[in-house]
Amino acid sequence: MAKVDRRIAKTQESLRTAVIALMNAKSFDEITIQDIADQANLNRGTIYLHYQDKYDLLDKLIETHMNELSEMDEWACKLDWSSGLVPFFEYFEKNHLFFSTMLASKGAPSFRARLLDYVMEGFKGEIDRESGKNAELSEDVMLQYAGTAYVGIVEWWIKNKMPHPPKMMAEQVGALLGRSL
Amino acid sequence: MAKVDRRIAKTQESLRTAVIALMNAKSFDEITIQDIADQANLNRGTIYLHYQDKYDLLDKLIETHMNELSEMDEWACKLDWSSGLVPFFEYFEKNHLFFSTMLASKGAPSFRARLLDYVMEGFKGEIDRESGKNAELSEDVMLQYAGTAYVGIVEWWIKNKMPHPPKMMAEQVGALLGRSL
DNA sequence: AAACTTCTGTATGATAATGAACAGATTTGA
DNA sequence: TCAAATCTGTTCATTATCATACAGAAGTTT
Numbered sequence: 260m261a262k263v264d265r266r267i268a269k270t271q272e273s274l275r276t277a278v279i280a281l282m283n284a285k286s287f288d289e290i291t292i293q294d295i296a297d298q299a300n301l302n303r304g305t306i307y308l309h310y311q312d313k314y315d316l317l318d319k320l321i322e323t324h325m326n327e328l329s330e331m332d333e334w335a336c337k338l339d340w341s342s343g344l345v346p347f348f349e350y351f352e353k354n355h356l357f358f359s360t361m362l363a364s365k366g367a368p369s370f371r372a373r374l375l376d377y378v379m380e381g382f383k384g385e386i387d388r389e390s391g392k393n394a395e396l397s398e399d400v401m402l403q404y405a406g407t408a409y410v411g412i413v414e415w416w417i418k419n420k421m422p423h424p425p426k427m428m429a430e431q432v433g434a435l436l437g438r439s440l
Numbered sequence: 441m442a443k444v445d446r447r448i449a450k451t452q453e454s455l456r457t458a459v460i461a462l463m464n465a466k467s468f469d470e471i472t473i474q475d476i477a478d479q480a481n482l483n484r485g486t487i488y489l490h491y492q493d494k495y496d497l498l499d500k501l502i503e504t505h506m507n508e509l510s511e512m513d514e515w516a517c518k519l520d521w522s523s524g525l526v527p528f529f530e531y532f533e534k535n536h537l538f539f540s541t542m543l544a545s546k547g548a549p550s551f552r553a554r555l556l557d558y559v560m561e562g563f564k565g566e567i568d569r570e571s572g573k574n575a576e577l578s579e580d581v582m583l584q585y586a587g588t589a590y591v592g593i594v595e596w597w598i599k600n601k602m603p604h605p606p607k608m609m610a611e612q613v614g615a616l617l618g619r620s621l
Numbered sequence: 622a623a624a625c626t627t628c629t630g631t632a633t634g635a636t637a638a639t640g641a642a643c644a645g646a647t648t649t650g651a
Numbered sequence: 652t653c654a655a656a657t658c659t660g661t662t663c664a665t666t667a668t669c670a671t672a673c674a675g676a677a678g679t680t681t
Contacts, residue, residue, distance in 0.1 A: 265481065266638065266667050291628060302446065302669055307630065447637050447668060472658060483639050488660065 267309070273299035274306065275320060275357075282360045287317065321370065324357065325377055332381050340385075341433030348425035348432075351413055359417045371410065379406040386440045393440075405439045451490065454480035456501060456538075463541045468498065502551060505538065506558055513562050521566075522614030529606035529613075532594055540598045552591065560587040567621045574621075586620045 277299035281290045292313055296303040310316040331350065335343040351358055361370040379402045386401060387393055393401065412432055416423070423431075458480035462471045473494055477484040491497040512531065516524040532539055542551040560583040567582060568574055574582065593613055597604070604612075 264639065264667070265483065269481065270668080292630090293628070300446065300450070303629090304631080304670085305668055308667075312630085445637070445669065451638080473660090474658070484659090485640085485661080486638055489637075493660085 270299075270301060270305060271309065273301060274309075274316065278317065278320060279356050279360050283356075287313075320357075321361070321373065324354065325373070328377065339433070340437045341430045344429035344433045344436075345426055348413075348416075348428045351417060352421055352425055355417050355421060358413070362414050362417070371414075375406050375410050378409050379403070382406060382409075382436075382440060385436075401440060405436055408439070409436065448490070451480075451482060451486060454482060455487065455490075455497065459498065459501060460537050460541050463545050464537075468494075468545060501538075502542070502554065505535065506554070509558065510562075520614070521618045522611045525610035525614045525617075526606055529594075529597075529609045532598060533602055533606055536598045536602060539594070543595050543598070552595075556587050556591050559590050560584070563587060563590075563617075563621060566617075582621060586617055589620070590617065 274295065277295050278290075281294055281298055285294075290313065292306055293303055295313065295316070296306060306316065310319065328347070328350065331346050335346055362374075382402055382405055383398075386398065409432065412428075416428060455476065458476050459471075462475055462479055466475075471494065473487055474484055476494065476497070477487060487497065491500060509528070509531065512527050516527055518524075543555075545551075563583055563586055564579075567579065590613065593609075597609060
């Protein structure tokens, strides 16, 4: 991982939080590049050094989160369900503003679908194909069932201001997912 | 006022908060330039683009606040005591971390004296020389009396986490200062 | 429809910040 | 006491960001 220039990291971090802040006030379509630049305290032109336009910016912002989740996946899939889920809930907690905003915004309705896709993809390798308990069940159904349940519970948890600690959520959701897959 | 480059403003702001944060943990002498650079997330060399060394940095940081206070002075000295003090207490509240740190730190014991000097200087023009009520009183004594009282009450207010709103403090302290000068 | 404002995307040259390197001073600790 | 580590202040070439300007698109007002 070639380390990025400090300035770039800061610029992108500013843009990240700026977009999130603005999306809490307006729908994404109403937000102008100028708005973002002002909120991030950056020159407007600087944004174009990194992104095509605001859609590209949002896209890459989402992409970054998905990549980080994927990295955690590789690391966590060796553990059992409950302990493997802890870092994910911690990640959601840490970035709850991003996720709640994205899940709430009308401007990015595709985000939920994208998150669901990502989750189902990760679940594929976790289905129990040995014990025979799932012999009668279609993979499609199991993935969709567990996937929507997982995204749904994450959504609920974040929107309700994370009423339980990540560890507890991981244990309980882990147990339920273990039964489903 | 030639407006400063955005980058400079950000760098200085980062340094400002970095120094304050570090001074809450260590005495100023224990803080290295490297510490400051790390905390501010800046290249160490960048600091030397703006300041001679860490003492110069602290000096200019203090200087900036004194200048801002002076600017408020010109603007506020036309009002009566109570309403004129409001912006000052608001300023102290806004920058309470700076002031409490500076007033508490053993590394900058001169700060209190410097603040007192500034305050007394400002009071000079406010002494009632007309009504005759101060005819018997020496200017030295009055300034020292009112100055230490003012600095003392500000110190108390900040250290006790600003238990009263700026407006109330301004009224009460304004009334007392009016009697003293 | 015409005039006006705002937003966009791009280009410019100027400048601030970067990481890396260096020698010398100070601190630390075996 | 010597060696190792850390901190300092400076230099360098490179790069990111800056302010500003422009022309065309899009959206508003009249």
